[in-house]
Amino acid sequence: MNAASAWQKIAFVILIASATISRAQTALSVTQIAPGNYAHRGHDDVATPANGGDIANIGFIVGTRCVAVVDTGGTLAEGRALRAAIRAVTPLPVCYVINTHMHPDHIFGNAAFRDDHPQFVGSATLAQAEAARADNYLRALHRELGAAAAGSEIVAPTRVIDGTGTLDLGGRTLTLRTWKTAHTNNDLTVYDEKSGTLWTGDLLFVRCIPVVDGSVVGWLDDIARIRQMNPHHVVPGHGPLDPPWPQSLDTEERYLADLARDVRAAIRKGETIQQAVDSIGLDEREKWLLYDIYHRRNVTAAYAELEWEQ
Ligand SMILES: [Zn+2]
Numbered sequence: 001m002n003a004a005s006a007w008q009k010i011a012f013v014i015l016i017a018s019a020t021i022s023r024a025q026t027a028l029s030v031t032q033i034a035p036g037n038y039a040h041r042g043h044d045d046v047a048t049p050a051n052g053g054d055i056a057n058i059g060f061i062v063g064t065r066c067v068a069v070v071d072t073g074g075t076l077a078e079g080r081a082l083r084a085a086i087r088a089v090t091p092l093p094v095c096y097v098i099n100t101h102m103h104p105d106h107i108f109g110n111a112a113f114r115d116d117h118p119q120f121v122g123s124a125t126l127a128q129a130e131a132a133r134a135d136n137y138l139r140a141l142h143r144e145l146g147a148a149a150a151g152s153e154i155v156a157p158t159r160v161i162d163g164t165g166t167l168d169l170g171g172r173t174l175t176l177r178t179w180k181t182a183h184t185n186n187d188l189t190v191y192d193e194k195s196g197t198l199w200t201g202d203l204l205f206v207r208c209i210p211v212v213d214g215s216v217v218g219w220l221d222d223i224a225r226i227r228q229m230n231p232h233h234v235v236p237g238h239g240p241l242d243p244p245w246p247q248s249l250d251t252e253e254r255y256l257a258d259l260a261r262d263v264r265a266a267i268r269k270g271e272t273i274q275q276a277v278d279s280i281g282l283d284e285r286e287k288w289l290l291y292d293i294y295h296r297r298n299v300t301a302a303y304a305e306l307e308w309e310q
Contacts, residue, residue: 025084028054028073033242034195034233036062036172038089040073040082041241044208044289047074047105052148053141054078056105057235059199060086061192063169066095069118070190070199070235072109075141076151079109083116094118096167098176099157100201100237101184102129103213104137110155121167122157123178123186130154161188179203182219183211183237189226196232206239206248209255209288212301216260223253255284263302264309273303 030038039059047053053074060069060082067086072079086094094116099107101123107130110120130137134154141149167174175191183202190199202211203222212219227249233242259281266276277299285291 025080027084027088028078028081030059030085030089031241033235034192034197037192037195037197037233037235038062038085039235039241040085042073042105042238044239046290046293047141047144049144049146049148052077053105053108053145056103056202056237057239057241058082058106058109059235060089060094061169061172061174061190061197062090062092063172064092065168065170066093068096068098068167068169068174068190069094069113070098071100071106071201071237072097072112074105074108074152075145075148076109076111076153077148079112082109083112095169096121096159096174097155098122098167098174098188098190099126100189100199101187102126102133103184103202104141106201106237107154108137108141108149108152111151111153114155119159120155120157121159121161121176123188124160124162125178125186126160126188127156129184129186130156179222179225180218181214182222184214187214187222191229191231197235198226198229198231198233199235200226200237202237204234204236204249205252206236206243207289208238209284209290209294210252210298211294212256212259212298215305216256216263216298216302217305220253220256220260223249223256255281255288258284259298259302260306263299263306267303267307273300276303 028040030040033039042056043051058071058073097113097118097120099122161176164177173193177189179187262280277296280299
């Protein structure tokens with residue numbers, strides 16, 4: 001080989017190497033909050049082009065045999081970044097992709113894991129809930145995120161949980177549980193028995209205002225049962241990871257209990273839904289992020305639910 005062709009060869013190798021590097025997926029930032037439990041902290045915001053829809057806490061749990069993903073983020077791109085974060089931690093296969101509920105910020109990264117051929121796991125009521133909203137969710141995603149939404153799609157569960165079920169990751173058992181309609185009608189929690197880590201999905205909001213898209217009464221019932229789980233570590237759906245327990249649950253419960261109490265009082269007084277919206281929970285404003293976006297909607301949802309009690 002002469003000098004010129006040797007240099008050509010080196011240049012070619014450099015070209016291939018740099019192309020490979022530029023294609024390498026950026027990994028999502030994750031924190032190991034308990035042994036084998038890695039969580040990503042989403043932005044405390046609604047989905048915007050700036051945050052790329054990365055607004056929910058998501059993550060993964062590693063056993064000796066395989067990995068379970070718990071929620072996949074708001075876009076295909078975020079799901080790919082989560083997959084890269086897994087690959088930076090372990091070469092083990094992804095055998096389960098669990099969705100804690102139907103909301104776009106938790107499910108739209110699912111397709112990033114399709115080639116891993118995992119079981120997609122969710123509540124028995126998840127598939128129907130997703131199907132009913134699929135068109136609206138996709139339209140909203142593209143409107144809110146533009147190009148960042150590219151390739152995102154709903155991947156329905158292939159294995160459903162109704163009540164409780166367990167998943168074996170090898171040396172690590174996850175107990176999955178579905179709940180009475182609360183945040184949504186398809187809420188599911190994941191409990192890692194080995195480390196005592198509870199992944200609540202959006203049954204627990206910390207700092208970000210809870211969003212009622214199911215039932216305020218059901219949610220209060222569920223909170224009483226979640227309290228008894230006494231986890232050592234907690235990954236809430238939104239807000240700081242591993243928040244103080246049970247104080248974080250207490251704060252959410254107080255908001256929802258006050259909401260239910262005040263809406264019931266308004267209905268008893270014969271107030272209209274608009275009067276209730278204009279007067280209830282105004283003092284909550286300083287206590288929660290995203291109050292302006294979700295609080296009035298919560299009053300409306302609670303009113304629609306509770307007027308049938310009277
Ligand atoms: Zn949600």
